[in-house]
Amino acid sequence: MTDTATIELTPELIARYEPVIGLEIHAQLLTNTKAFSRAATEAGPWPNTNTDPVVLGHPGTLPVLNRRVVEFAIRMGLATNSQIRRRCGFARKNYFYPDLPKGYQISQSDEPICYEGWIEIELDGGETKRIGITRIHMEEDAGKSIHDLDITNTLVDLNRAGTPLIEIVSEPDIRSASEAYSYLMQMKSILTYLEICSGNMEEGALRCDANISVRRRGAEAFGVKTEVKNLNSFRNVEKAIEYEILRQIAAIESGETITQETRLWDAGARSTRAMRSKEFAHDYRYFPEPDLVPLVIADAMIEEIRAGLPELAIARKQRFTTQYGLPLYDAAILTETRDLGDYFERVCGAIKQQSPERFKIASNIMMTEVLRVLAEQKVEIAGFGIPPERLAELAELFADDVVSSKNVKDIFAEMLTSPKSAKEISEEKGFVQVSDTAFLEEAVAQVIAANPGQAEAYRGGKGNLFGYFVGETMKLTKGKANPKMVSQLLKQRLEQAN
């Protein structure tokens, strides 16, 4: 089959087809030790150091299931409205590869721990759509084969081998590349809120394969699907699906048939290419893992995990709009990660005069200053130097009209490297706004007296001269005057004398 379309794909043509997409997500679990051994999961200092005889697949070793893996899988199951299987087993998936030490992967086959779940994703228009979860199962990761370090050999690093994974399989409910993107982002949000996966796609902690087919709009039967692999970033998932949908439409329109096959996304070439067809598909010869006893999950365990579930991003976002009176836009950004939301809530908690206005000021400082610095310094909020209580002080300094918005920026910049409080910095720098009425009245009087012509013109109806008077007053007070009070007093004076 040719990969390049020979016919022109017009929007009308594309609109005749409906894409049908299902995603398979592999998430590495943040356990301290491996799925079936006591070896550590953290990144090893050298290749093949986070191993033990079990991870190495040495003869005579046996797997022992890590209880945390089960807990994490149940956590994800409950967060995705899934059923939890009370009794399930593991299965062996048999295939040969040098980074698979036992020659089989311990996985789950007919009895995944979670099944029949769903999550809601948000569409561009603001509506939500429910995407079904077919199953979530537990398995172990393979090691890594490194083909480009040695000229003549492939090197194998088994540090990753045996790391626990959950595989989350969606129903074919996704209808576009952008829905797939939203779904994946939502999954990442849930996984990170649950603190069971780092969600980092670039590092391979989150991996995604897409099953894609297209059918004529209105048709009931699914088209032949292809599986696209190697989607190693969130944007690549969207791009690859977009490409594959158009490739399939073009192929069908050219009279070709789609072959069931596995295709690889080539991010450089921005296209997918065939990897192996169904005839060459592995026969994994799944059978029940005889080295592990069936896993029996008590109701009490499920209830305990349910009680410990955190509020997830979607619910928290809604709460931020009601509890703090934030606009949805602010709430969405501040709940993007659990840590960021926690930080914001600690800032709000430290504000002495609790009010929606002050929460919004805190939100503004977070979004304009804090997030900018995090992006510049490429750090997460956990690594951010200013404690939330100090940020609350800064917000209140502004809310109390002690400093100007320009001062806020300067003080914030100073706070990044100084242990001093916002108040101390503002005093040192002489940033404190003058709100003394007598002093300001005197300044306003001086400015009006010095500009009789402009005052005349203003009173004659040239309202846009008002800014000029504000500017002159600020100049006279070297920028320390409280601009709000200056405006008030100017208005009074200019209109009084009329």
Add this chain to the structure above:
Amino acid sequence: MTAAESYSELRRRLDAGETTCAQIVADSFDAIQRGSGLNAFLAQLPAEATQRAAEVDARIQAGTAGRLAGMTVALKDNIALKDAQLTCGSKILTGFTSLYSATVVERLQAEDAIIIGKTNMDEFAMGSSNETSFFGPVHHPLDSARVPGGSSGGSGVAVAAGMTCCALGSETGGSVRQPAAFLGVVGVKPTYGRVSRYGLVAFASSLDQISPFARTVHDAALITEVIAGHDPNDTTSSSEPVGSYTNGLDEADVRGMKIGLPREYFIDGMDEAVVARMKELRERLEDAGAEIVEISLPHTNYTIPCYYVIATAEASSNLARFDGARYGYRSPNAETLEEMYELSRTEGFGTEVKRRIMLGTFVLSSGFYDAYYRKAQQVRRLLHRDMVEAFKQVDLILAPTTPTPAFRLGEKTSDPIAMYLSDIFTAAANLTGIPAISFPIGKDANGLPIGAQFMAPHFQEGRMFQGAAWVEQALG
């Protein structure tokens, strides 16, 4: 040490200061040397054993010695001992050294047993005659033209020829009881889950069980008692408490015991001497007040087919790790990844192992799974039910261990089915997980030993040791 001496006698002499562990270990290596033509050992550990003997002698003097002080033990070479070879009788594991010791080995050492060496075996425990070892066959001590049985032939011979006091083998379908019967020693297959499998190289994980050989029932009970019990490294091991198997063995009695004889285990073509010895034993039991009950295990005919589907399926997966990639034999003729797998495995595995990997791969493959593997699992449940029903009527089941005494080397190598049928009386205990013990009940006209076995309900090892101890005393 004399070939007949039991550990109980030995321990009495040790405690009385009449001998030392150093002497016992030296005698052990002498016996191995004298019997080197039997090819029982693949590796000997004289330096480690001698040092250990000195340590244990000191503990005996100090009165702090463990329950197995001075007991010499041979390990089948599929049981891991730290820093020692672990060949499984195969070329593919030549040069491999274990990084750790099996749980059973640690338990033996904690009680001051002394490991003497690693014994020959059928390659990856796949065989019933010890003829599939890459390192050559093991010979029967009484007739070197005959097989010692398998797959734990080397361990069986070590005990039968007085090279060590006890030995560990492993059972998947009868690999300890069958050689025990051929060699005239005691062989114990514990309940599945009774003894940790951690450190036993897997053949068929749902059937494998580490199983000891000893010269007396008491010694067998003692070593079983030590190696049994839950192991956190093997989640299939049972938390059921371990009883005292040695208690009361000297006064063992069968009076009032109900003993079942399954009619399916008395088949046409069985050796006359086996039939005769079984008949004599039955009479002795009845005379002693046991009640003999004829019972039926109706699915017995399916035992061997069921066994060979399940065992080979699991083996095909368990042996996938021997691929030349990380350890063991890698073909020097391989240029590509495919060739590394193909040639390393083709050259590294023997014929019988390859035959079973092929069979197992086939029964698990898509389109055949339901017809073979799933069906075999269903049959396994029926066999299990047979046993459960039988034990509602009787306390123990008595049967011959093998249909014939030891056969000749080469007699069955060209006929795999005939070879497989030598497990016909033993495999049911493995498939159903129940414990069983094989013990000598006399000889045939050529002086070859004949064995019988007691099978007991799950975790009722104590009951079968009682029965076997009575037989041992009654037959003298």
